[in-house]
Amino acid sequence: MTDSEIRYQSLLHKLQQRGCRLTSHRLALARLLSISEGHPNASQLYETLRTQFPTISLATIYKTLTLLKEEGEVLEIDLHSDSHYDGNKPYPHPHLICSRCGAILDGDSVRSLTALNQEIEQTYGFHISRYQLVFYGVCQSCLQAERSA
Amino acid sequence: MTDSEIRYQSLLHKLQQRGCRLTSHRLALARLLSISEGHPNASQLYETLRTQFPTISLATIYKTLTLLKEEGEVLEIDLHSDSHYDGNKPYPHPHLICSRCGAILDGDSVRSLTALNQEIEQTYGFHISRYQLVFYGVCQSCLQAERSA
DNA sequence: TTCTTTTTGGATAATCATTCTCTAAACATG
DNA sequence: CATGTTTAGAGAATGATTATCCAAAAAGAA
Structure with missing residues (x-):
């Protein structure tokens, strides 16, 4: 199992544990976060997912990111009015x-x-x-x- | 000369050097920044100054803060969509x-x-x-x- | 299975810090 | 004093983020 596959399963597990519905949009976001090498922001995640899921909305991105943050599976990097997200190393680091x-x-x-x-x-x-x-x-x-x- | 007096003179000097007009609003903001022990944000500076200068606007606060930032006389602490400012120690520090x-x-x-x-x-x-x-x-x-x- | 109840996802509207724009005032110069 | 030019500042605009509300999905009863 690759690292990103492990991360993906971990994200899904936390969402499941919390009793969240695993919709196609959420699955796709979890997948995207786990394979992202860089540190995308909400808009970048949105634009990437929109090609495959034209009906997804930014609010869904933000809501799911908040869920995953609360579960400690995603780290928010708070830059000047432009937060970026790390789904691979969710612990504080420089x-x-x-x-x-x-x-x-x-x-x-x-x-x-x-x-x-x-x-x-x-x-x-x-x-x-x-x-x-x-x-x-x-x-x-x-x-x-x-x-x- | 007290520390805050030195800071005040330094802020004024930089504004002058840049060819800025030293209006009463700007003088008051420079004074406030130099005596502030804490790290006020734009709204807090605005509310404090408004008691003495009822016509001052938030935009003026932001514009003058930007000037002073560019001159290296004020440090911006960029928190989650709420920047705070340090006019006493304008160099990076934790x-x-x-x-x-x-x-x-x-x-x-x-x-x-x-x-x-x-x-x-x-x-x-x-x-x-x-x-x-x-x-x-x-x-x-x-x-x-x-x-x- | 079908109808009802309840919860949750997600699209749109609202919010709020910050920035832009444009008018009027201040300064310098002749 | 008049004239031209620059700059301050008030209000409008922007854009990331959040709240609201409707609809869809799950669960339970018959």
């Missing part, structure tokens, strides 16, 4: 946004994040429950393209 | 948001942040230009109030 190409890259696998969390908890007596870390700059491939140009 | 009392606390003075930035640059070959780090949880005073209750 994101790197390239100002050149617009890519949203995952920044998990940075070990020093643990130290930062600990220092904040100790220094400020603050109990962290979740976080959103966004770094803006230029990604590796854009830097390389620049150098070779 | 913020701690308390889910209980809603306070937005400054998380500057964490040393391990440098290590995190370096690790991201090295691990992903990503050139960071700015960042927004927001930690959600419970602040020290709310934790203490909870314990003593």
Whole structure:
């Protein structure tokens, strides 16, 4: 079973557990989220699904995304009035946004994040429950393209 | 000269340098930003100023905030469709948001942040230009109030 | 199966923060 | 003082997101 297949089953399971109806629209959205490599926003998901399901509405996208968020199966990345969604890594992790190409890259696998969390908890007596870390700059491939140009 | 006085002069200087007119509305906003301990949003700034300047409009607040942002004198904290502004520490720094009392606390003075930035640059070959780090949880005073209750 | 009851999905309408536009006022210059 | 030019600011517009409400689907009774 592929990773995306595992994610898909996990999304379906949570929706089922919650007693939600598994309509074709919801199945298609869950599938799309689980295979998406990037971090689509609601409009992008809508436009993609609309080719196959012309009657689907944006509200359905938002409602299902909210359900999946509440179940902890989707992470919302809250950017300036344009939320993007991660259905593959639904836990908090840093994101790197390239100002050149617009890519949203995952920044998990940075070990020093643990130290930062600990220092904040100790220094400020603050109990962290979740976080959103966004770094803006230029990604590796854009830097390389620049150098070779 | 107090810290807030220094900040006020700095805001005025940048507006002047840019060739902006120093209207009473703008002066009042610059003053308010420089003395604000917390992190007000546009509406809060508007409501505060409206008592003294009944004719001021929200658009003026937004426009002047944009000017000051561009001059690097104000930092925008981009939360879920509700931006807050910091006129005292206009450089990127972590913020701690308390889910209980809603306070937005400054998380500057964490040393391990440098290590995190370096690790991201090295691990992903990503050139960071700015960042927004927001930690959600419970602040020290709310934790203490909870314990003593 | 068929009718009734109840819940849930989804299309449209509404909302709200933010931005755009356009008029009028302020400043500089002759 | 008059004239031209720039900019402030009020109200209209925008666009992402959310709320409402109708219809369709499931469940249960006969």
